[in-house]
Amino acid sequence: MTAAAAVAPPAEAPAVTTIAVDRLSKWLGPVVALSDVSFTIGPGVTALLGPNGAGKSTLLRILCGLTGASQGTVRVLGVDPRTDLALRGRLGLVAQQESLFEQLRAVDIVALSAGLHGVADSASAARGALELVDLDPADARPVRTYSKGMRQRVKVAAAVVHDPTVVVLDEPLEGLDPRQRVRMIELFVHLGAQGRTVLVSSHVLDEVERFGSQVLVLAKGRLAASGDFRAIRDLMDERPHRLRLRASDARRLAAALMAGGTVVGTHLEAVDSVLVDTVLVGAFRRALPRAAAAEGIRLLEVTPLDDDLDSVFRYLVDR
Amino acid sequence: MALVYRLLLRSLVTRARVIALSAIGLVGILLGLAIGVSDLSAADRSHAITRDLLGGFGLNLVVPVTALVFASAAFGDPTDDRTMVYLWLTPIPRWRLVAAGWAAALSVAAPVAILPVTVAAAVAGAPGRLVAGTVAGALLATMGYTALFLGLGLLVRRALAWGLAYVLIWELAVARISKGAARMSISVYSRSVLSDVGQVVKPLNAAAVSTSLIVLGVTVVAAMALTTRTLTRADVA
Numbered sequence: 001m002t003a004a005a006a007v008a009p010p011a012e013a014p015a016v017t018t019i020a021v022d023r024l025s026k027w028l029g030p031v032v033a034l035s036d037v038s039f040t041i042g043p044g045v046t047a048l049l050g051p052n053g054a055g056k057s058t059l060l061r062i063l064c065g066l067t068g069a070s071q072g073t074v075r076v077l078g079v080d081p082r083t084d085l086a087l088r089g090r091l092g093l094v095a096q097q098e099s100l101f102e103q104l105r106a107v108d109i110v111a112l113s114a115g116l117h118g119v120a121d122s123a124s125a126a127r128g129a130l131e132l133v134d135l136d137p138a139d140a141r142p143v144r145t146y147s148k149g150m151r152q153r154v155k156v157a158a159a160v161v162h163d164p165t166v167v168v169l170d171e172p173l174e175g176l177d178p179r180q181r182v183r184m185i186e187l188f189v190h191l192g193a194q195g196r197t198v199l200v201s202s203h204v205l206d207e208v209e210r211f212g213s214q215v216l217v218l219a220k221g222r223l224a225a226s227g228d229f230r231a232i233r234d235l236m237d238e239r240p241h242r243l244r245l246r247a248s249d250a251r252r253l254a255a256a257l258m259a260g261g262t263v264v265g266t267h268l269e270a271v272d273s274v275l276v277d278t279v280l281v282g283a284f285r286r287a288l289p290r291a292a293a294a295e296g297i298r299l300l301e302v303t304p305l306d307d308d309l310d311s312v313f314r315y316l317v318d319r
Numbered sequence: 320m321a322l323v324y325r326l327l328l329r330s331l332v333t334r335a336r337v338i339a340l341s342a343i344g345l346v347g348i349l350l351g352l353a354i355g356v357s358d359l360s361a362a363d364r365s366h367a368i369t370r371d372l373l374g375g376f377g378l379n380l381v382v383p384v385t386a387l388v389f390a391s392a393a394f395g396d397p398t399d400d401r402t403m404v405y406l407w408l409t410p411i412p413r414w415r416l417v418a419a420g421w422a423a424a425l426s427v428a429a430p431v432a433i434l435p436v437t438v439a440a441a442v443a444g445a446p447g448r449l450v451a452g453t454v455a456g457a458l459l460a461t462m463g464y465t466a467l468f469l470g471l472g473l474l475v476r477r478a479l480a481w482g483l484a485y486v487l488i489w490e491l492a493v494a495r496i497s498k499g500a501a502r503m504s505i506s507v508y509s510r511s512v513l514s515d516v517g518q519v520v521k522p523l524n525a526a527a528v529s530t531s532l533i534v535l536g537v538t539v540v541a542a543m544a545l546t547t548r549t550l551t552r553a554d555v556a
Contacts, residue, residue, distance in 0.1 A: 064408060066555040089410035097556070099401040101326070115322045116409040158405070 148175030344435025351439030386464030395472025452517025470546035
């Protein structure tokens with residue numbers, strides 16, 4: 001994967017490029033949804049990470065041809081997704097919206113998707129796809145009675161029933177319980193291992209970590225970083241962190257950490273509470289218990305204050 | 320295409336739509352019944368049936384409104400409930416999607432519109448040829464209006480309001496007073512066919528049957544082409 005606009009160490013271009021985006025911008029009226037985004041990705045799982053409103057869904061919609069680019073070029077399997085009709089038979093999309101054909105059964109919806117994509121035995125393909133996502137093909141209930149998680153799985157089954165080369169999934173894990181999430185992540189990894197290009201969007205950092213994949217980080221419509229997940233994680237760890245430490249003697253603990261060089265600033269809040277700033281998260285994690293033990297201080301609580309995604313993305317964009 | 324046709328047909332036929340439009344049709348049948356049992360002279364009865372009941376109420380109101388409701392919903396409903404993405408993201412040529420949408424809208428609009436108008440003509444005491452003319456005129460009008468209103472559901476958010484405005488302002492007002500505007504009125508051409516087949520007095524600004532058939536055919540093809548273009552370029556949510 002490469003990213004012209006990325007701030008992470010540039011990764012190598014994939015051996016086979018299935019999606020190529022060059023200087024893509026998209027305006028929605030006066031709002032800039034995407035700005036000068038460039039990257040290429042190949043087969044395997046790629047996670048599209050970013051906070052809500054970052055432009056992930058807009059990017060995925062453009063990749064599927066559902067809307068056009070205002071500027072720049074997009075190629076999926078070498079063609080323009082906005083105009084190439086044949087490409088749509090090789091694409092599978094799990095859209096973010098909940099809408100389904102409410103009055104139909106899950107097996108009917110998935111068979112419909114298969115039929116619309118020209119699958120010969122759509123009934124058999126639908127049963128197979130539903131079993132893949134742990135749903136009962138014989139369930140006679142209409143999908144309007146389904147839970148959010150079940151509906152999400154119906155959408156995934158409908159997106160993969162025609163054996164697409166490129167699978168685009170917009171927040172597919174939303175609404176799933178932890179067991180279903182694990183199962184679904186296994187499915188995505190499996191699809192990627194089969195040589196398909198799987199692009200999955202998420203705003204949950206830990207989810208993306210479990211894909212073990214390449215990552216594109218989108219923030220405020222810009223590509224903030226791209227590359228291997230570990231490289232992105234390291235990049236995120238390098239940013240300044242603020243933590244609240246609660247300890248039996250906060251002042252002495254702060255002094256010990258300052259002396260150790262892993263903390264660049266402290267602010268005593270109370271006898272048992274201190275805010276510390278660090279830029280060496282890894283070293284700080286190791287130094288903290290050692291310093292507490294050496295000083296005979298009881299460490300009560302460690303709370304990261306800026307570990308939410310927004311602050312991570314803000315850092316990546318602003319640096 | 321059959322798959323898309325069945326899907327759209329199923330979503331179009333809702334109880335609320337069928338009941339509401341059948342109620343309008345029922346009013347037409349009651350009007351026909353009232354004319355049938357009235358003691359009007361033969362000339363007045365013929366005038367009431369041809370001009371008021373069939374031309375006015377039937378082809379100017381029941382048919383366009385029924386066509387509007389179903390045709391604008393064919394692609395309007397999937398756009399509103401955001402299931403359009405499942406139709407759009409398929410390798411099916413857009414013109415085939417549009418043809419399936421038109422066929423689905425026509426399949427449900429034709430019986431709901433034509434049946435009550437025809438029954439109204441019959442119970443009003445219209446002769447057989449006029450009943451036949453009513454079927455022909457209403458069918459052609461339904462075909463034209465469904466094609467015209469199909470793209471409206473894609474183009475605008477309040478398709479019903481825009482469509483009603485078109486029917487009331489253009490078809491019922493402007494086309495009646497302007498000869499030039501009458502050349503671009505589905506109602507005028509369909510009433511021309513009705514009067515010609517029914518062998519009754521032609522409406523104002525009437526056209527020949529051959530001209531009416533050609534113009535209505537061209538209207539259907541042009542409207543479908545425009546809808547295909549709109550669907551191809553649509554931003555799908």
